[in-house]
Every structure is written in structure tokens, then in C-alpha cells.
Amino acid sequence: MIGYARIGVIFSVLIAAVNCDSCVRPEVSLKPFTTEDATVVTNIAYIAEFDLKCESGSVNNLYADIEGRIGPISKVGPTSYQVSWVEEVKSAKTGDRVIRLFDEEGYVALRKAIRSGQDITSVEPLVYVVLNHPGAFTGPWFRSESVAVVVGFIIAYIAVSSRSKLSS
Amino acid sequence: MKQVLFILCSVLVIFVRCNSEEETRARLLVSKHILNTYLVENMDINVKYSLFNIGNSAAVDVTLNDRSFGPEAFAVMGGQLKAHIDRIPSHSNYTHVVVVRPIRFGYFNFTSAEVTYKSDIEDTDFQVAWSSEPGEGGIIAFRDYNKRFSSHAFDWAAFAIMSLPSLAIPVFLWYSSKSKYEKLVKSSKRTH
Numbered sequence: 001m002i003g004y005a006r007i008g009v010i011f012s013v014l015i016a017a018v019n020c021d022s023c024v025r026p027e028v029s030l031k032p033f034t035t036e037d038a039t040v041v042t043n044i045a046y047i048a049e050f051d052l053k054c055e056s057g058s059v060n061n062l063y064a065d066i067e068g069r070i071g072p073i074s075k076v077g078p079t080s081y082q083v084s085w086v087e088e089v090k091s092a093k094t095g096d097r098v099i100r101l102f103d104e105e106g107y108v109a110l111r112k113a114i115r116s117g118q119d120i121t122s123v124e125p126l127v128y129v130v131l132n133h134p135g136a137f138t139g140p141w142f143r144s145e146s147v148a149v150v151v152g153f154i155i156a157y158i159a160v161s162s163r164s165k166l167s168s
Numbered sequence: 169m170k171q172v173l174f175i176l177c178s179v180l181v182i183f184v185r186c187n188s189e190e191e192t193r194a195r196l197l198v199s200k201h202i203l204n205t206y207l208v209e210n211m212d213i214n215v216k217y218s219l220f221n222i223g224n225s226a227a228v229d230v231t232l233n234d235r236s237f238g239p240e241a242f243a244v245m246g247g248q249l250k251a252h253i254d255r256i257p258s259h260s261n262y263t264h265v266v267v268v269r270p271i272r273f274g275y276f277n278f279t280s281a282e283v284t285y286k287s288d289i290e291d292t293d294f295q296v297a298w299s300s301e302p303g304e305g306g307i308i309a310f311r312d313y314n315k316r317f318s319s320h321a322f323d324w325a326a327f328a329i330m331s332l333p334s335l336a337i338p339v340f341l342w343y344s345s346k347s348k349y350e351k352l353v354k355s356s357k358r359t360h
Contacts, residue, residue, distance in 0.1 A: 033245060033246030035214070035267070037212065039211075040206045040313075042205055043216070047246040047247045049247065060254065072255060072256060073253075074248075074262075077248075085263055086203060086214065086216055144324045148328075155335070
């Protein structure tokens with residue numbers, strides 16, 4: 001009986017330790033980067049560098065879910081992380097890209113949801129990061145030479161038509 | 169005969185053991201790609217690192233470090249050249265992207281990045297891997313790139329301004345003589 005009580009105490013201490021360790025009220029400060037001039041590159045780079053601070057507890061390993069693609073996140077500083085990927089210039093999506101971040105517990109829940117065929121969006125993330133890509137410049141719509149030729153023709157037409165009007 | 173069989177069996181067992189040991193460890197293949205059509209001074213260069221774990225165990229304590237983009241030649245615009253990934257599961261990959269801008273033009277040798285990792289969680293020694301090398305690339309001066317690829321809108325605007333007098337002066341002369349003539353015609357009509 002005493003043995004059970006001891007085990008119970010140990011378990012509750014363990015659970016408390018796990019709970020204390022997990023991040024409470026995380027705050028994210030994002031340093032975003034996306035390619036805005038795509039004239040010399042073949043792919044658009046999406047880079048979200050962020051600093052994650054917890055009110056209490058800490059987080060060690062983070063995992064990201066970028067529109068269904070799940071993978072680990074790299075740590076680039078004591079509390080800073082980086083999520084990055086590339087997309088072809090033609091197929092690169094513009095606007096807000098939502099990155100869902102999970103800690104170890106959330107990642108386990110995510111894997112469980114995938115295994116059981118559940119919708120992964122039902123698993124609540126630790127925190128969201130929104131990366132905005134306004135679009136990239138791929139070059140001018142019209143070549144300036146063609147615009148100059150068109151303007152030249154218009155001026156020539158006006159000149160010739162007004163001259164013929166005068167002479168008649 | 170029995171002895172021969174015993175030796176054969178033990179060799180087989182050793183082979184199988186070695187093989188299984190090989191397969192249970194993590195193995196990382198690392199590639200480094202430059203995703204650009206042109207390399208231009210003061211314009212983005214996309215560098216993509218792909219880490220594939222082809223082993224049957226997760227690679228842990230993975231550190232990617234690229235020392236080839238020194239601050240004297242490149243400015244980092246996005247991402248970090250040193251990153252730590254806690255765990256890359258077996259048969260999965262990890263992508264890391266960094267955007268740099270060359271400060272100078274000229275030829276530059278894009279060398280490999282270094283990756284250190286533990287091939288098993290119980291390992292104490294780190295494995296060292298090197299990424300593929302993109303090789304030497306010529307970085308074009310921004311002026312030369314602009315000369316060849318820019319829209320030349322300012323040049324055409326300057327051309328239009330320069331050619332304006334040869335069009336505007338005859339038009340102005342014609343207009344002034346026309347208005348003068350019309351005034352004359354009006355005044356002669358009044359006198360009659």
C-alpha cells in the first residue's frame with residue numbers, strides 16, 4: 001500500500017515537472033523575409049526568423065506545420081528559431097502564410113492524428129506565425145523599346161494626318 | 169565438414185550483424201544549391217541546404233554551419249548561416265534557406281557547408297559531413313547587369329526630351345503663323 005502511494009507521489013511529481021517545463025503564454029517576435037525581386041532568382045525564399053519567449057516554462061524542440069508539411073525547426077540562437085522553404089517563382093503563393101508551431105507534446109498529438117487519419121488542423125498548436133509575401137517583381141510588363149516604337153508611330157500618324165488635312 | 173560449416177555460419181552471423189549495425193545508424197546526405205539565374209552584386213542569392221537522412225535511425229544534435237559567406241564579401245539578408253536541428257527522423261529531410269547579397273563583384277568559389285551530427289542518440293562522437301559544392305560562379309557588377317537587363321525607361325525618357333525641340337519648334341512656328349494668318353483674315357473681313 002505504501003509502495004503504491006510512493007509510486008503515486010513520484011508520478012504526480014513527474015507530471016508536475018512535465019507541466020512546469022512546457023511553455024505557458026508564448027510570445028513571438030517575428031523577423032520575416034521573402035524574396036521581392038525575382039528577376040535573378042529561380043525560386044522565392046520564405047524565411048521566418050522568430051524569437052520565442054514563454055511567460056513560464058521553456059520550449060526545447062519546435063516543429064512546424066506549413067500548410068500540411070510537417071517538420072523540425074532549426075534553432076539559430078538561445079531563444080530564436082528559423083523556418084524556411086522555397087517555392088518556384090511561377091507557383092509561389094502571395095499573401096499570408098500561416099506556420100503552426102508545436103512543441104514536443106503537440107508534435108506527438110500531431111503524429112497521432114496523422115496515424116489515426118484525423119484532420120491535423122484539429123490539433124491546437126503552441127503558437128501561430130504569419131508570414132506575409134506581398135509578391136515579387138519578375139520584370140516590367142512592357143519592354144520600353146516597344147513603348148517607344150508605339151509612341152513614335154502615334155506621333156508620326158498625328159503629324160502626317162494633320163499635314164494632309166492642311167494641304168487638302 | 170562440421171568445422172567448415174561452423175566457420176561459414178559465424179562469418180554469416182558477423183556479416184548480418186555488421187549490416188544491421190550499418191542500417192540502424194543515421195546517415196545524412198547534404199546538398200547545397202544556389203537558386204539563381206544570374207549572380208549580381210547587391211542582389212539576392214538564394215542558398216538552399218537540403219539534409220536527407222537515409223539511415224534507419226534519427227540523426228540528433230545536427231549542426232549546419234556554412235563559413236563560406238564571409239562578412240567581407242557577403243551581407244546576410246535573411247536566415248542564419250549556422251543552425252542547430254535537434255532531430256531529423258529517419259527517411260526524412262530538412263530544408264534550410266539563407267539569402268545573401270554579394271558586396272563585391274568578380275569570381276567566387278561557392279564551397280561546401282559543414283554538418284556535424286550524432287548518428288545515434290547514445291553516441292558520444294560527432295559525425296562530420298560536408299555538403300555538395302556549387303562551384304565557382306561569376307558575380308556580375310550591378311552596372312553591367314543594369315546596362316543589359318534594365319528597362320532603360322530613363323534612357324528613353326531622355327531621348328524623348330532631346331528629340332522634343334526638333335518636333336516642338338516647327339509645330340510652334342506653324343501654329344504662330346497660322347494664328348497670325350487667321351487674325352489677318354478676320355481683320356480684312358471686318359474692313360469689308
